Amino acid sequence: MSSETGPVAVDPTLRRRIEPHEFEVFFDPRELRKETCLLYEINWGGRHSIWRHTSQNTNKHVEVNFIEKFTTERYFCPNTRCSITWFLSWSPCGECSRAITEFLSRYPHVTLFIYIARLYHHADPRNRQGLRDLISSGVTIQIMTEQESGYCWRNFVNYSPSNEAHWPRYPHLWVRLYVLELYCIILGLPPCLNILRRKQPQLTFFTIALQSCHYQRLPPHILWATGLK
Amino acid sequence: MSSETGPVAVDPTLRRRIEPHEFEVFFDPRELRKETCLLYEINWGGRHSIWRHTSQNTNKHVEVNFIEKFTTERYFCPNTRCSITWFLSWSPCGECSRAITEFLSRYPHVTLFIYIARLYHHADPRNRQGLRDLISSGVTIQIMTEQESGYCWRNFVNYSPSNEAHWPRYPHLWVRLYVLELYCIILGLPPCLNILRRKQPQLTFFTIALQSCHYQRLPPHILWATGLK
Known part of the structure; x- marks a missing residue:
């Protein structure tokens, strides 16, 4: 920091912000990321x-990391509302859903909302049942839309000042495919979405069955939005 | 019908179609209709x-009229899937919700999706509980958006050929207000929407509390969509 201009004010939120290119690939519904x-x-x-931060997988899944950090880092009395x-x-995944459900049963005044970019191995019955159990224990689960991407960009990404409104716009179709499959999971229907990955060139395909x-059971507005009725 | 040109083919769906001006006012979220x-x-x-038709209140509410017509007009075996x-x-209303829930319990293979333009006396606890009971019995309840208005226009309204895409576009805000209040009902929260009606000139006001x-409990994306967070 140059002494003539005096100390430069550092944005206190920088600590939690990820880089634009990271956000773009991490949350791309077409990317089957590690x-x-x-x-x-x-x-x-x-x-x-509001307290914000970011986290990633280590040798443990990120959900478990959050729960361990959250309940050990600060004294957190089971009656606290947040x-x-x-x-x-x-x-x-199924295991993480169990850990989350167990965490919420210990802290009944915690409300959890989960917005997701992609469904993790959505055909696996354990993952499907885990998501249903989360919803029955009161968790709201939604697929991320452009509205949530914009919110994340403004609050979690180190964007340059001129790029405040330039968060990545992903193809609507992929968002709707995941909304469709999430409904199948919630209603206990068999999977209808199949995702195939070709390495070279990097292309992700899908089929719907x-x-x-x-x-009979999927709400019409979901089928219309995906162009299937 | 003029004999030279031969019989004019009559659109068989006309019987069920309502007039454009009727649809426009019946389904306007700002109109507190009788x-x-x-x-x-x-x-x-x-x-x-797909079998389509329209119906209205008589001395009984339209939901009861539908159930009576549906179960008496044709032999309908409880195992039929539709x-x-x-x-x-x-x-x-609360009473109609009870009649619907009872109907669905008699016909377990019937799936019901309800799209609504307005919430009827939404502050009345009986109506709120009725909607929750419908949802717990597996009914999908959604507020009508532009997608559903367009679907109704094409399938239930006697529009003129050049007007196929000219269904009424209602202010998004009113749709979002009802989505917000429906969430409050579903989550068992107190009402937050209050609607006031001034006779002259005909104006409908609302307040949000x-x-x-x-x-704590409303999903963020609902608050964002209504500009409340």
Whole structure:
């Protein structure tokens, strides 16, 4: 820092911000990434302070890392009210869903909202049941749309001043495919989305296979939005 | 019909179609209408035939009229599979919700989706509980958006050929207000939306009163969409 101009004020939120190119690939619904990125905010009941930070997988899944950090780092009395919002690049696996459900049963006044960019091995019955159990224990699970991407960009990404509104716009179709499959999971229907990955060139394909049970039970507006009715 | 040109083919769907001006006012989220209009379609399991019709209140509410017509007009064996989609201008009252829940328990293979333009006396605890009971019995309840208005226009309204894409576009804000209040109902939160009506000139006002329980438990994306966070 040059002494003539005096100390430069450092943005205190920088510590938690990821780089634009990281956000772009981590949360791209077409990318079948290895890592999982978690952007989270905690809104403490009553006080209007919001606490934000980011985290990634280590040798443990990022959801487990969060729970361990959250419950050990600060004394957290089971009666504390707060709402926690997660922006996850992959949805929780079956095991992590169990850990989250168990965590929420210990802290009944915590409300958890999870926004996900992609469904993690969505055909695996353990992952499907885990997501259903989360929802029955009161967790809101939604697929990230452009609105959430914009919110994450403004609050978690180290964007340059002229790029405040230039968060990545992903193809709507992929978002709708995941919304469709999430509904199948919630309703206990068989998977309808199949994702195939070709290494060279890097291309992700999908196929949709709807059975009569899908047509019978999926809400019309979901089928319309995906152009399937 | 003029004999030279031969019989004019009459559109067989005309019988069920309402007039454009009727649709426009019946389903306007700002209009606190007296009547309730129901546009419905029945998709019989297996067969790809869809049966559509419209109905209104008489001395009985339109939901009760539908159930009586549906179960008495044709022999309908409790094992029949079909999905029924309702487009209702007002959401069901508490009593109608009970009648619907009872109907669905008698016909367990019927799936019901309800899209509503407005919430009927949403502050009344009986109506709020009725909607929650419908959802717990597996009914999907959604507020009508532009996508559903367009679908209704094409399938239930007697539009003139040049007007196929000219269905009424209602202010997004009102749709979001009802989405917000429906979430409060689903989560068992107190009402936050208050609607006031001034006779001359005909104006509808609203106020929103959010308490800390709303901020704690309403999903962020709902608050963002209504500009409340």
